[in-house]
Amino acid sequence: MVTSTRSPPGPLSLGLVGAIGIVGTGLAVLLAATNNDLSQPVLRVVLIEWVAVPFVVAGLIAWRRRPDSAFGRLMILSGFAALLSTLQWTGLPVVNTLGRLSDLLVVALWLHVFLAYPSGHLGRRPERLLVVAGYLAAVGLQVIVLALGDFGNRHPLTVADNAALAEAAQNVQLLTLSGLCLAGLVVLAIRRRAGGRVRRRVIALLVDSFGLALVMVAALLVFGTFALPGFEQLQLATFGVVGLAPVAFLIGLLDARLARGGVADLLIEMGADPAPDLRGPLARVLRDPTLTVAYWLPQYGSWADQDGEPVTLPEPNDPGASDGPGGPDPERVFTLIERDGEPPVALIHHPTLRDEPELIDAVTAAAGIALQNGRLQAELRARLQDLHSSRGRVIEAAQRERRQLERNLHDGAQQRLVALALELGLLGDRLAGDPETRARLDRARQEVSASLDELRDLARGIHPAVVSGHGLPVALESLAARSTLPLTLNIQAIGRLPEPVEVAAYYVVCESLTNVGKHARAGSTSICLELDAGVLVVEVADDGIGGADTERGSGLRGLADRVEALDGRLRVWTPLGGGTRVRAEIPCG
């Protein structure tokens, strides 16, 4: 069910790597025991083993659990690097050189491991530069130190014996590595802040332990450079912390494993409510507060969350791709859940959840039916939203057409008729004598006037130009003036609002006044218009007989459509004998 691009390592690979680890560990102990020149051999070998064994063990576990991620393999490498450095305890020429060369390699590897968590890949260019610089300083500068005689140890690489220069090179090396560790700490801190969202608590602790390790390594390198007092104690503490980092990592894995116990709770929760809010319980059980559930809606060809809002899946993390600042979010990955025949569901989560594909399997199996319910719900919501916006578009298009029609009437027929009337007037004025002709001209002029009146009413019905031209207050005052009933107009001083809002509010008043005139048998009416926190509230109330039919004939349905298309709300109170009150609330976007 959970798709993996890489299969987990077989027992042979794991066994082989484990065997190398065991041999390396034993060899380190042997070298320490047989080297007579080594001061504090027990302490040194314990320290090395302490930073090698946990990394190798944790790395093997991580490799098996998360074959997609290079993180496990990196941890194993860093453990091996620590063991490799113990080769310098032997007197064998080439082997000793190999050990000396890898003396500080492990520091660069730690930096690499800490910055590559959790995917095992370095996301951005600065991180890559840091790690590459780390390797150059750890190995490249070490070559120079060896070439300059390595403080009396002869190597095949040695070209000159200059202790002063060698020391300078080594100091540069230590300080550079120290600086790079601090820079790595900054990267972690920035990532933590930029992350912003809540992460799994265990993960946050883990990243903090990486940060602490980096600080201590940086401090240790500085202490080593200047031979400051307290170096030994600091070394103990630093190695202690570094060795604990893989332990913290293992605790994170264990936490995810423990989380599987929550699946039972999930089952109970699902049973109690057939269509629950899935995201919450899933996020709880999977211990990832950032979890998003996305449903594939085939008829829309897109992903949507439970509310039907479109969701974009994160880009698959492709280690080969160069991901600059605009690249994929390294903290978001998704897991597809596919059931036979059903459209897929995607869980968008923190990459660390990939540690536990079994957990995701268990959880999704438990939530199976509910997930499909959730998909139906998402589909329904998406349909509703679609419907809502298409209604808005239809109303808007109709309004645009009506406005254009009114404009065409105004600039065309109406102007021409006025010009005609004017012509007739001028003609009549110039015509002396013949009273009959004059009278007929006058009649013609009146006919034109009557046509103009009719055209005016028609145009006004098509689009209330006064609203778009002069604003709601002016339009409402004109509307109120045409009412034959006693009417109180209560208009708050509001500026111009978006045209669709103004026109909708105008129609609410217009239609309501018509209803009052037709059905209400009212003694008086009142119109109230106010802007309250970005919402236009318009209310028309009368003291008539109430009991208005809100579904048929009254045009209230059409008004509600208009208002709802603007995300507003139309409410009508019309108790029998208690008057009628129509109230529209329209957000002004």
Place this chain on the structure above:
Amino acid sequence: MRVAIAEDSVLLREGLTRLLGDAGLEVTASCGTADDLLLHVRSDPPDVVIVDIRLPPTHTDEGIRAAGTIRQRHPGVGVLVLSQYVEVGLAMRLLADSAEGVGYLLKDRISDVTDFIAAVRRVGTGGSALDPTIVSTMLRRHRVDDPLQLLTPRERQVLELMATGASNQGIADAMVITLRAVEKYVSTIFGKLGLPTTGSESRRVLAVLLFLRS
């Protein structure tokens, strides 16, 4: 009398120019836009401007804004606004503080040449001209304890004419009665409506309108 015109329809602009010229008025400017009109008024103020409400570029309220600007900057210039619609709300805006030298008429009124020229002359000399439909619309409304019901039909007729800005002489001519009779009617009407009598004819237009609006 000197008149400037702003009207975007060429047909109407030319018709108006001809009409005014025939009546012996001098058309000093005939513009297609509000900006053009404002420029002309500034450089060569006429006695009265005739301005269409809907002018380019948006054809919404350019004309009414130009009218406001002219009234503010050139109080001596009368403003006669023409429109395909007359809106009570807009009339109230236009006459907000004074009806002096203001007119607001339906466009078709220009076909009644005599009345129209009289209205232009009235506005040009500080009087008012309000479209009769505005007054009749406002008169139709029922009021609680309506003092308008105390008026006789003749008094009502006088009130309507008065509200459109007609002078006493104009009312007398229209109703074919004597000037003295008109004066008597006017003072009776003001008494019945409880309005203080005012001297100027444009001031009484505003008084009547405000009364009708309440």
